[in-house]
Ligand SMILES: [Zn+2]
């Protein structure tokens with residue numbers, strides 16, 4: 001089981017099962033949402049994820065149509081993304097995990113939108129964007 005929590009620890013979640021599709025997203029929305037050069041995220045099956053504390057504090061922001069970013073309204077930590085076009089899976093920001101998920105981001109996406117003040121210094125594949133309808 002994997003556990004995660006927000007900065008103020010009022011919101012906690014648990015995941016049974018494995019994560020997949022870990023990547024670093026450099027799009028401008030992820031950069032702003034995370035206040036960082038990129039967002040590291042993975043895919044989690046909806047049935048594997050559950051809130052265990054503070055779900056009422058999770059506020060959802062629809063950053064693009066059908067893409068709902070959930071964050072703790074007390075401390076602002078990004079916690080989960082829900083997708084109207086695929087209810088079977090969620091997007092999980094890796095930064096809120098308290099346990100080792102056993103996966104690491106395998107590529108960079110939306111590097112065409114990359115911050116000018118950050119240089120990618122690894123050898124992972126870099127995609128300019130993503131195919132349509134792929135959630136990030
Ligand atoms: Zn919080």
Ligand SMILES: [Zn+2]
Nearest residue numbers: 025027030136
């Ligand atoms: Zn993004």
